[in-house]
Amino acid sequence: MIESLLLATRFTRQSVAALDRALLLMPGHADRIGVLHVVDPEVSVALVLGEGGTPPPILTDWLDARLPEGQARPEVLVRKGDPHEVILATADARDDDLIVLGPSRPGGLLAGLLGSTTDRVLRGGTRPVLSVRQPPQGPYRRVLIATDLSGASAFAARAAGRLGLLADARIRLVHAVDRVGGVDLEPAEAELRAFAARPDTGLPEGIEVSVLAGNPHMALRLAMDSFAPDLVILGTSGQSGLRHLVLGSVAEDLLDWVQVDVLVVPPEPEL
Numbered sequence: 001m002i003e004s005l006l007l008a009t010r011f012t013r014q015s016v017a018a019l020d021r022a023l024l025l026m027p028g029h030a031d032r033i034g035v036l037h038v039v040d041p042e043v044s045v046a047l048v049l050g051e052g053g054t055p056p057p058i059l060t061d062w063l064d065a066r067l068p069e070g071q072a073r074p075e076v077l078v079r080k081g082d083p084h085e086v087i088l089a090t091a092d093a094r095d096d097d098l099i100v101l102g103p104s105r106p107g108g109l110l111a112g113l114l115g116s117t118t119d120r121v122l123r124g125g126t127r128p129v130l131s132v133r134q135p136p137q138g139p140y141r142r143v144l145i146a147t148d149l150s151g152a153s154a155f156a157a158r159a160a161g162r163l164g165l166l167a168d169a170r171i172r173l174v175h176a177v178d179r180v181g182g183v184d185l186e187p188a189e190a191e192l193r194a195f196a197a198r199p200d201t202g203l204p205e206g207i208e209v210s211v212l213a214g215n216p217h218m219a220l221r222l223a224m225d226s227f228a229p230d231l232v233i234l235g236t237s238g239q240s241g242l243r244h245l246v247l248g249s250v251a252e253d254l255l256d257w258v259q260v261d262v263l264v265v266p267p268e269p270e271l
Helices: 013-025 045-049 057-066 083-094 116-124 151-162 186-196 216-227 242-247 249-255
Strands: 005-008 033-039 075-080 098-101 129-131 142-147 170-177 208-213 231-235 261-265
Touching (some): 005 013, 098 116, 142 216, 151 261
Parallel strands (some): 005 033, 098 129, 142 170, 142 231
């Protein structure tokens, strides 16, 4: 489960969905949430926090509406510097289990995942990153996991389970076979089922598996259309280049239409 998380926010109304998701992920433990806002080095922190170091009204109003009176509030952090560097350094200092980001600009694809700050957080960090793209309707209920059958994909699935994101959810594991025409997909499906049963994935028994013919980009599109997930999970490295899928230029074309939350898990740290 999540012991602590860092929510990076711009204190805008578009950030409210990410605030809501963070609180939903930490029920009864809002004090373990760090709400971070990064300002330009030339900007006074006092201008952001207000007199006496009080948080901005959008945050206090949100907290007052959602938390019982007297319950501990999240820690509000305002720091100066390069946003992605500050986010990563703060998460490291707090030893957070998860970094939560809202959209960095309105509309577009994972306007977070390919925004420059989030892209740099993903490339430079060692912690899972959750990009919140929609107002939460409760715990995640339909989770799509894209896999290339690699150890990195297994680690991503296991990390999602450890974070409690798979509890009580309907899970579909998707694998793309980059071939077209009269391809027999049964061997690939058997391989995918064997992957799902591996202890290192941490996946529960009886999850759905789906093998699709075509490149990973198109397969993910088809899987999302048919399954309608509220969370997609991706690893950032693997045999078939999921790191490129997530972070490369092809991803911008693929994910420009995605409006659901995405968890991106970096490779397992080397011992």
